[in-house]
Amino acid sequence: MSTSPGPGTRRLVRCVVGNETYCIDNDWLDSIQVVENLYPSRSADGSIGWIRRFDEKVPVFRLADQISSAHSRGASRQGVIMVLRKGEKLWALLVDKVTAASEVELDRMCPLPAVAGDTVRGHFPGVVVEEEGIMLYLAPDRVVPPEVSGVRSPAPHAASRRASHVRVAPRRIQVGLRRAAQQIITFTLVHETPMTSPVRFGVTAGQAVEIVSELPMIAVPQAPPFVVGLAKWRSLPIPVVDLGAWLGMTPAPYTPGCRLLLCRGTISGGGRDAGLLAVPAVDDIRKLDLPIEYRPWPEPVKWNSALALGIYRAERTMLVIPDLDAVLSFRNAVSSYTM
Structure with a gap:
């Protein structure tokens, strides 16, 4: 043969x-x-x-x-x-x-x-x-x-x-982007150790693709410590990223049965990958119509604020807008990383 x-x-x-x-x-x-x-x-x-x-x-x-x-x-x-x-x-x-x-x-x-x-x-x-x-x-x-x-x-x-042969994203998730641009998805994370003050995170509704609870997943040896592994979603390999650990906060890792929020960056992933990531341990998910009342967070934070697009006070709590593009392009754009 x-x-x-x-x-x-x-x-x-x-x-x-x-x-x-x-x-x-x-x-x-x-x-x-x-x-x-x-x-x-x-x-x-x-x-x-x-x-x-x-x-x-x-x-x-x-x-x-x-x-x-x-x-x-x-x-x-x-x-x-x-x-x-x-x-x-x-x-x-x-x-x-x-x-x-x-x-x-x-x-x-x-x-x-x-x-x-x-x-x-x-x-x-x-x-x-x-x-x-x-x-x-x-x-x-x-x-x-x-x-x-x-x-x-x-x-x-x-x-x-x-x-x-790797598409940036399935075409069907492009539907409704114009309407989604007028909304924001906010959520909390289930941290290993609770934060001293409540923190919410936010992405535009256009960046939020889907919420799932179970995906086939594998570990990646030598990946950065905040990369939990790779998950399979619709025939695509999606990195699972501990957003808390990435920002230098208390980790909020994947645990069996936890919910994952699938997100995409604002720039094309090009031919390299799908331009998507999954955030584990999400909780208390809310969809808000824009505009919302907010103002800049008035005090320094003890985690890596350079990895956030903005830190605000909204809905009586801290609202962090993570830089998802910085996560997705980590290996290409960042020469060294310190927690």
């Missing part, structure tokens, strides 16, 4: 690390070996040992270590070894499990949203959207030192090249 992918598809191999499943392009795969072939030997480059491939010693790296995964790493004598090749370079990754390669349509491969990671240099240039959920697309040449994989400069991977 031919192993070549059909037109408009990529052949992907799935590998399991802890409770997470990642996928790589089958073109990287040289062979699969049993863990009994491993010669344990810790090295300064992070490898945990080596295997023999013909007359060559191939360094083996534990994938969980390389992506700083929080999963249980177990012993080196557990799992399966994926031998990978780029030109004359060989290296291997130790994972828990590998499944048979299968074809995936290119339209199901999306770039990783900007706030969740770097598609050019990061370990995960993209996301694969499936019927039952989403899965991170791994660049195996980026999870090992460049002298091992032979990478001199990052090359685009299949998922990051699919940018032109």
